[in-house]
Amino acid sequence: MSALAAWTLAFCRWCNGSYFGHVIRDSAWLFPFVEVFHLLALGLLGGTLVLVNLSLLGIRFGSASTAELARELRPWMFGSIGVMLLSGFLLFSTEAVKMYGNWAFQLKMTLLLLALLFTLTLHRKVIDAQRTSAGVRAATALISLLLWLGVGLGGRALGYVTTAASTLTGQ
Amino acid sequence: MILDSSLVWLHDTSFGTVIRESTWAEPIIETIHVLTLTVFLGFVIVLDLRLLDLILLRARVSAIFRQLNPWLFGSFAIMLVTGISLFAGDPVLFYGTIFFKLKMLMLLAAALNVVVFNLTLGRSLMQWDARATTPRGAKITGLLSLLLWISVVACGRGIAYVLPPP
Numbered sequence A: 001m002s003a004l005a006a007w008t009l010a011f012c013r014w015c016n017g018s019y020f021g022h023v024i025r026d027s028a029w030l031f032p033f034v035e036v037f038h039l040l041a042l043g044l045l046g047g048t049l050v051l052v053n054l055s056l057l058g059i060r061f062g063s064a065s066t067a068e069l070a071r072e073l074r075p076w077m078f079g080s081i082g083v084m085l086l087s088g089f090l091l092f093s094t095e096a097v098k099m100y101g102n103w104a105f106q107l108k109m110t111l112l113l114l115a116l117l118f119t120l121t122l123h124r125k126v127i128d129a130q131r132t133s134a135g136v137r138a139a140t141a142l143i144s145l146l147l148w149l150g151v152g153l154g155g156r157a158l159g160y161v162t163t164a165a166s167t168l169t170g171q
Numbered sequence B: 001m002i003l004d005s006s007l008v009w010l011h012d013t014s015f016g017t018v019i020r021e022s023t024w025a026e027p028i029i030e031t032i033h034v035l036t037l038t039v040f041l042g043f044v045i046v047l048d049l050r051l052l053d054l055i056l057l058r059a060r061v062s063a064i065f066r067q068l069n070p071w072l073f074g075s076f077a078i079m080l081v082t083g084i085s086l087f088a089g090d091p092v093l094f095y096g097t098i099f100f101k102l103k104m105l106m107l108l109a110a111a112l113n114v115v116v117f118n119l120t121l122g123r124s125l126m127q128w129d130a131r132a133t134t135p136r137g138a139k140i141t142g143l144l145s146l147l148l149w150i151s152v153v154a155c156g157r158g159i160a161y162v163l164p165p166p
Helices: A001-019 A019-026 A030-056 A066-094 A096-100 A105-130 A136-169 B002-012 B014-021 B025-051 B061-087 B091-095 B098-119 B136-162
Strands: none
Touching: A001 A019, A001 A066, A001 A096, A019 A030, A019 A066, A030 A066, A030 A105, A030 A136, A030 B025, A030 B136, A066 A096, A066 A105, A105 A136, A105 B091, A136 B025, B002 B014, B002 B061, B002 B091, B014 B025, B014 B061, B025 B061, B025 B136, B061 B091, B098 B136
16 A cells, blocks of 8 residues: 555544544434535536636626636635535545545545646636637636536546445445 | 326336436436536526625626526526436425425425516616616525525435435
């Protein structure tokens, strides 16, 4: 086992045994309650992200430039990313060790990391740039949409992979 | 009762049977249902926040309506078709849960909210569109809409939670 894998597994064990993991696992309604926040933030993140990317694709929002639109939407976008990360962590901590070996979860986290990095660097740069070609803008929008769609699909797969595994073990 | 027999009828249609018995139909349709939320719910929230004067203040309400409406209608159509399909998979089971009934009630209330707005402030939109702040009624509409859609999402999660896993 590589150092990274060992460290990750130790982290998952720690999450599993943490206060949050215990409290949410032991409650009948806390898990779905946190899930609702995760979904609501998903909606807002999707909505703001799609608007900014549509603008990059040339479907402008009123007379606002992409940079102006993004400036207005950014607090909501990053706010919802914050809520998603926090609620996602809480959901994760209830079954962190099980997630460690779940391929859908690994895929989702890899794509999430890529999507976050992309959003904070290139995506931001292209949005705020004064002059960029239409091709670069369109490519940036498509990469952003595909990365985040991948994160969403990973999240959906996660539910089914978990269900399948727990059905097999009869839990 | 006529309701019971129509639920059983839907359950026994070939459409309902395919969704219930196919391995892939349900996860694929559910994934489309949930991911379309990013457009539908996302744009509803943006619209509501605009009515509450919290977002995109430099754009007029009418401009935002114009921009978002096709997307809202398109994504709502997808939500409706996928939602009804999921329901057709096991209508008796769904209808038996309190969350399903609550969700339908909240959906109805959210639709009513839109109708009332369109019949009242929607008609005088051009009179207050250019003002610096939205009228109180528009803010109430936005807040109601937010609360109702949050309840719809919560009830949707509730349904998944009380139904036994497939």
